[in-house]
Amino acid sequence: MARVTINMIAEKAGVSRGTVDRVLNNRSYVKADVKERVLKIAKQMGYVSQREIHLREREQEYKPLRLGVLLPSFGFGPQFHEGVGAGIREAQDELENANVEIRVKMCRTDLPEEAAGLLKEFLQEEIEGLSVCLPQDPSIEKALREMKEANIPIVTFNSDLPDSGRVLFVGQDIIQSGRLAAQIMYNCLRPGEQVLAAVGDMKFDGHLRRYQGFSGRMAELGFPPQDIFTAETFNDYSTTLRVIGEALRSHPDLGGIYMANLSVTACAEAVRTCGREGKVHVICHDINDGIRRLLKEGRVDFTIPQDFVRQGREPLIWLVSYLRKKELPDAERFNDLQILCAENIGPDRTDRQ
Template sequence: MRTTIKMIAERAGVSIGTVDRVLHDRPYVKAEVRERVLRVMEELDYHPNRMASALATSGTPRKLALVQPEWEEGFVRDEMDAGTARFLEEYRDYNVSLDIRNYPSGDEAECLRLLNEAVENGAQAVALCASGTEEIRRALERLSERGVPVATFNSDVPGGRRICYVGEDGHRAGRVAGEIASCFLSRGDAFLVIYADPKYTAHKARVDGFLERLAERGIPEENGVIAATHRDYRKTAETVESALAAHPNLRMVYMANPSVPACAEVLRSRGLAEKVHILSHDCGPEIQELLKSGEVDFTIGQDLAYQPYQALSVLFEALMGQRPDRDTYVTACPILNSESI
């Protein structure tokens, strides 16, 4: 595998900017740090990429865009913002600017408008988190024809002309969830699955993987209620209430979207927190508290901050003529409970 400046920075424990200053013999680098970076370069048999060096010294501007949903305030937004901030910090010496555009979650028309607007305003590459619809696929087709690379993150666009996807393997994560759920369910038990939107590829993949694994374990899909609540707290709570009323044998709620507190509140108010199990994704402060209280049994993690960071990093490399070395950069999906957080 080709050695990159980012690999050197990670191994030496410094920023990409520091590696760049060492490469070009610039000041403001401590002697011991310079020596450590040079040693790592030698260990990795690194030979400076002429194109990258020319870009760093020429001052050639590079403009990227980030088009994503307006994340709800809290853990997900904080993690996504952290990943973006890390990219800007590490590439600050490369004359990179980033145009961040947020659209209301689920508003495909606004997503498309912002995507087109970003490119018309000079974005040379785009990191995109969007639904996997035909309209989005056609937009990626048009951008590819114009020579504008797109990297998807968090949710992929199947069949879309993007240079890579960075994020969770939703189908695999769903199968992991299905395996866990099968340990709590018997053949006669009902279960509830709540996700955001069938157009949102990441959540749909989780649900498909979950149902697939349950079926393999002898628990049919017919035992389940599947509902899309679009990340809405009130709608999620109403869905849980309805499922409890219709299915007294409900034993498991699989929360494939972030509205986990709404589900927990309903079960708590009904005195069912110990009878009906909750399985979720991610591990923000709210989920951690629910794990500690026993209201959520397990959650499946993913490295959210890595997703925009890596998508933007790949796009930067692409603008220097270096295509990604893989189609998909998959994050881990660790199983977490009250004892492992």
């Protein structure tokens, strides 16, 4: 609906623009009946003066906001929590003088009921926006939809919840990152070699979509689907070491391991223990000191990093922008993909974690 102007009021009231201006600014030299008629018409038409608009904008800009952040358990890995935690602190520093309170909760388990309970706590605490990274589960998505119905905007990060009613996802194009890993892996393999795709937990949208992107691209390239083996490791070092060790011993033609999860050091150790170093290509995601060392040692071939700090910071900054100005970024701005190997990680840390 178009904003009501002085000219529109003047036309409806049958007076000049100057008369309307004098009435609205409470100036003299206007007859009482004309003043009453102009004010009545202005009210009926929903006129708002520039001064009122400015005051409302300033009031909205500095209105106190309470935001919530819900993080997954420590099973998601220290690298994730350190980076995201740093991003949250960056946002807190940036919003320190903007009248914004940020409350952070973290799941102690991977049980959906716990996450749903923490979401209900946030509702009781009357938060006005939520940043969240959680697994896909009906009880979690139901709790998030209840928040949406309460007019609480939700931003997901790292692992998306497409059915949650969220207004924005901050993270990589997860399917595309899996497809990129597949293209690299395919180019590394020799004819007849097989691949193990190790996934943390298929309940997390990020892990599932990475695998879907990887397997989909491998199929497009003509790689036999029966030569891709899949295993869940739940981001646990011991489980990863055992599962990958068993796969290496059971499949002598295994020529590649795709780590769509954490515990890359456990994967490298399993390859070493089985005497397969230099014979099995390892492609993973993310970057930390351990992965950087493995790249330099030639025990990991390539990694596709992501910026956990940004994933902690951006949802909070954009929630404030959305709540105060109804502004959101183009989701494409978060979809940058990089490939790192021993030749381009550099002598110093290149990531922000």
